[in-house]
Amino acid sequence: MIVGNRKSLEEILELVKPYKKILLLGCRECITVCAAGGEREVGVLASELKIARKKDGEEIEIKEFTLERQCDVEYIEQIKPFIDEYEAVVSMACGAGINYTADCFPKNIVLPAINTTFLGVTLEQGVWSERCQGCGECILHLTGGVCPVARCAKSLFNGPCGGSAKGVCEVDKDTDCAWQLIVDRLKAQGKLENYEKIIEIKDWSTSRDGGPRRRIREDLRITS
Amino acid sequence: MKTKSNIERLLEAGNFVVTSECGPPRGSDPEVIRKKGALLKGVVDAVNVTDNQTSIVRMSSLSACVILKELGIDPIWQVVCRDRNRIAIQSDILGAAALGINNMLCLSGDHQSFGDNPKAKNVYDIDSTQLISVVKKLRDEGKFLGEKEEEVKGRPNLFIGAAENPFGDPFEIRAMRLGKKVKAGCEFIQTQGIYNVEKFAQWMKEVCDRGLDKQCAILAGVIPLKSAGMASYMKKSVPGMDVPDELIARLKGVPKEQQGEEGIKIAVETIQKVKEIPGVRGVHVMAIEWEEKVAEIVKAAGLSPRPE
Structure with missing residues (x-):
């Protein structure tokens, strides 16, 4: 799975400083399994942000919402009806999900709340380790x-x-x-x-070094 | 002879060779290199120049090699895979050969986390074994890497070396690992500093059993200890170093101001012992920021004067 860490509260507070109304967007895939950006973490971060902003006399309105996935457009589109009501989206997905949410809504501000770290495994409850x-x-x-x-x-x-x-x-x-x-x-x-x-010397062109990679399965594509 | 390397020439003539090392300064003053070079000229057969050792930024290895070359020393240009990809490395190999460098030592390099820029991105496009194959391809096949294998116009005639740590784990594959380097084209090896002579001899036996000593000249590494503190530090904090306790006790057994002298005695004894081990073709004396002692050590070990 993709493993990530939530950014610190201080860093996220700095990111949302200009905004009074935000959409906090979680993901139910890997980032839920590694306990960084699922529904529960969305709730925790929303409370932390509200308490901190209230203390500073700068209250913030937060809509909590968690998608099945932030890496598929049919799920991301679920926020279409209400995204414009918010000044910014704070995504708690992995880097792929944050990118794709931003790609789908190019006029909206999408901010990262997660540092995506690696492709890894769960070694034990609360311990993850890189493998690929x-x-x-x-x-x-x-x-x-x-x-x-x-x-x-x-x-x-x-x-x-x-x-x-x-x-x-x-x-x-x-x-x-x-x-x-x-x-x-x-x-x-x-x-x-x-x-x-x-x-022998490795071909790194299949890695990130070759630029963003794509995988196409023609047999699965729906062509109109 | 494939190259104009002094050590290749001496090894071919059957001499026991002596090399040493010179670390470039943390600045651009060429005098630092010249002073160190003057201490080593005529004392040893070739001098290694380290490449940003322990990942601390220093004057470039190739530049310092050229300064030594101007003094009449045959430098051994150390190159690590940490900081350069295959494009930069091939380019530097051609440049080094153009500047009259005759020897190259292919290394992985210390991890950047040990140095002054731990937040740097490392490269490791290729590893040290693969680096050996790159130089060999340029030199012997006259071909660049790449699908087209285009022709090199003016082959770089470098004597190809690498390092090996007989004390690193897993011990059982350390001779095999050397075998891979030899297969890739390595012609001489300088080992990690030896304090545990017995374990080194065990490794050498395996090296000889595999016939690797016949294909590649093994130079035994010796690092003189300045103090008991340095010995303890090496044991505890330098990964892959094997410093026996009795050696530390021996240094502790003499007054502090005499520990350096004792360290030199140990280095001399080590050279004499490893010289007798079958397959050992030379020694590599790494006097870290102690270059002024190399002449004394080489002389005391009975290896002076050096052959013409």
Whole structure:
């Protein structure tokens, strides 16, 4: 899933400073699962904003609304009937959702309340961890299912750097060395010889470096 | 001989080579490099110039190499993958060769979080093993990277080196990892500083068992310790460093003002020990901001004078 963090109250207060009437827009997808921008978080942020603004003698009117998804136009259109009643939309979706809401209503102000961080997994209640960078060319079959692009601080393709010590990454003592994990995994699978193959220079054009990416499935398109 | 490298020439003639290192300054004064160079000239066979080591911004490695070259030293140009993509790296390789640089050391580079710009974006378009293959392709095939593999007009004749840490984890793949670098085209290796000679010997055995010592010259890294404090710091705070406790105890056992001297003794003993390990073809003495001691160490180790 896509994981994100809510921005601090101070930062959001600064973003909405010029406005007296806002639409606070949540999303029921990934950002709900990672407890950053779902219906409950919309309620919490609305209360925090109202209390803070009241204290400053600058009351704010907030409409709370949570969409099924902010990455599909049929859901985003649900706000069409009333979006113009508000001076700004504060989106609590991931970066994709914030962008798309803004794309759908180019004349309206759409502000981000979430910092989108990574594609990851839930390790335990309240703990999420990155697993993929969406580079567009998966090599997990070569690395025992552990991604060196997303999980090595230097995205090294041919083994650990000199700073790998006791299974820990030199950058952060709470981060596993991805290459230690890869070697352990390959060993457990009896495939350590995979390690000896040089992984060739990567084609980054399938990654963000090639510009915004699109995926088209002609068989699914509805053409009129 | 593929290049005009002094160390390639000496290695081919069967000499035990000695290299050292020079860190560029945090400023643009060329005199700093000249002073360090003067301390190393004639003392060692080639001098590495670090590339923004520990991710702290310094004078560019290539510029400092050219200053050393003007003094008559054969520099080893260190290049990290942290700050340049394949376009910049290929361009710099051609530029370095044009400026008369003969040796290149291919490194991943320290992570930017250790340096003075921890908020920087790192590049890592390619890794150190892949970087070796890039230089080799330019030099031996005369081809650029890219779909068209266009011809290089004027091949860069660089002697290709890399680093390896025999003490990094996972230990079991460290010789294999060197094997990948050799396969990619690496011709000499400078290792991480050795304090645990026994573990180094174990790694060397595996290196020799794989026949890698025949394809690539291994230069054993030695970092003289200035004090017991430095030894403890390295053990605790430098990831991938193996400093045995008895060594720290030995330094602690002498008065503070004599610890530097003791550190030099340890370095000399280490050189003498690693010299006897099969497959070791030279030493790389990294006297960090202590270049004035290199001559003394090399002499005490019985490696002076250097061959012509």
